[in-house]
Amino acid sequence: MPYALHIGPNIRKSPYFEATVADGVQGFSVYNHMFIPGHFGDPEGEYDRLLNGVAMWDVAAQRQVELTGPDAARLAQRLTPRNLDGLKVGRGRYVPICDHDGWLINDPVLLKLAEDHFWLSVADSDIHLWAMAVAREGGMDVQVREPDVSPLAIQGPKAMDVAEALLGGWVRELPFFGFREVELEGIPLVVARSGWSKQGGVELYLRDGSKGGDLWQRVKAAGQPFGIGPGAPNDIERLESGLISYGADMRRQCLPANPFEIGFGAMVNLEAGHDFIGRAALERIKAEGWTRERRVLEVEGDPVEGNAHPLPLRLEGAEVGTLFEMAHSRRLGVNIAHGMVPRDLAEDAALWVDLPGGPRRVAPHADTD
Numbered sequence: 001m002p003y004a005l006h007i008g009p010n011i012r013k014s015p016y017f018e019a020t021v022a023d024g025v026q027g028f029s030v031y032n033h034m035f036i037p038g039h040f041g042d043p044e045g046e047y048d049r050l051l052n053g054v055a056m057w058d059v060a061a062q063r064q065v066e067l068t069g070p071d072a073a074r075l076a077q078r079l080t081p082r083n084l085d086g087l088k089v090g091r092g093r094y095v096p097i098c099d100h101d102g103w104l105i106n107d108p109v110l111l112k113l114a115e116d117h118f119w120l121s122v123a124d125s126d127i128h129l130w131a132m133a134v135a136r137e138g139g140m141d142v143q144v145r146e147p148d149v150s151p152l153a154i155q156g157p158k159a160m161d162v163a164e165a166l167l168g169g170w171v172r173e174l175p176f177f178g179f180r181e182v183e184l185e186g187i188p189l190v191v192a193r194s195g196w197s198k199q200g201g202v203e204l205y206l207r208d209g210s211k212g213g214d215l216w217q218r219v220k221a222a223g224q225p226f227g228i229g230p231g232a233p234n235d236i237e238r239l240e241s242g243l244i245s246y247g248a249d250m251r252r253q254c255l256p257a258n259p260f261e262i263g264f265g266a267m268v269n270l271e272a273g274h275d276f277i278g279r280a281a282l283e284r285i286k287a288e289g290w291t292r293e294r295r296v297l298e299v300e301g302d303p304v305e306g307n308a309h310p311l312p313l314r315l316e317g318a319e320v321g322t323l324f325e326m327a328h329s330r331r332l333g334v335n336i337a338h339g340m341v342p343r344d345l346a347e348d349a350a351l352w353v354d355l356p357g358g359p360r361r362v363a364p365h366a367d368t369d
Helices: 017-022 043-052 072-079 125-137 158-169 169-173 209-226 235-241 279-287
Strands: 027-031 034-039 055-058 064-067 093-096 104-105 110-113 115-120 141-145 148-154 179-184 187-192 200-207 230-231 292-299 311-315 318-329 336-343 351-355 357-362
Touching: 017 055, 017 200, 017 209, 034 055, 034 230, 043 055, 043 187, 043 230, 055 209, 064 072, 064 125, 072 125, 104 357, 110 187, 125 141, 148 158, 148 209, 148 318, 158 169, 158 179, 158 209, 158 357, 200 209, 235 318, 235 336, 279 292, 292 318, 292 351
Parallel strands: 055 230
Antiparallel strands: 027 034, 055 148, 064 115, 064 141, 093 110, 110 115, 148 200, 179 187, 187 200, 292 336, 292 357, 311 318, 311 351, 318 336, 351 357
16 A cells, blocks of 8 residues: 555654554645554545545644734734734634735634634645744744644534534534534544535544544444545545645745635735735735736547646736636536636636647636535
């Protein structure tokens, strides 16, 4: 099996690693320097379970950057252009993070556990090093560290049934991005109404890695009446749902993008008056305008196999944009893709992408929701 080829100490294992191996994981990817399951041998079945039933995912690689101390709130606000005023304890907020030039370097969910205690639930990057440097250079009285916290996601139309069976009816009262700190028979958790899908569910932030196997089995048992099974964050569902993927849709090193281009303009609160990294650059970009934008696209023709790297998009032979990721959607009956194109591109423009079988026409995706 792929995971047996080389499992060295340089890539970390999640608290659920042994449980996923026992349940038949067929491959891993690496995310935040940690193994994350890719699939369990039946990708189509796992997709169907997410869309029509319930799935459990080892997403411990979704690491937390913890900010604690008198200046924790100040640091959290310094890191993002989104205004955090009014964020209450027990609530989360999706926050873009930019560098000094206005390029996105992460898009985490910020969870406020106390007035002086925050988690940044980060995408694949070393954002904790950035936060540590910003705090030290700013002379802030704050501790920045990666805590022993490992999320396990329950996602799908029946996810809340499983969560209620596991934890009680109160979970249905959680608002989106709301969370509560609880103990499940000695297992310390933060239970959040969130997850990287549009199908709904919760994420269980395990606060003691030694109890990972126990939590996995408890979720599995609670989910058996509802047909739960293991899986992984699903690229097809995220493309269909328009979810952003840091690393696929943008990455500072190779696919730089600013918040306006990606569609985060509403989260850049320039009028709020707070100081944040990248303010001057984002003020300039907003004043001058931006020339590109992320769009959901369709690749015409037979079902595609997906792509291993970004692909150029051509207009009349000239490269004008980039196709980030594509996959065939059986549910929508099209090849769905995300890409960056000129902002003034006409809806009927003839874009093309070169695939192994020859060039394919690329068109805007018609919203079917």
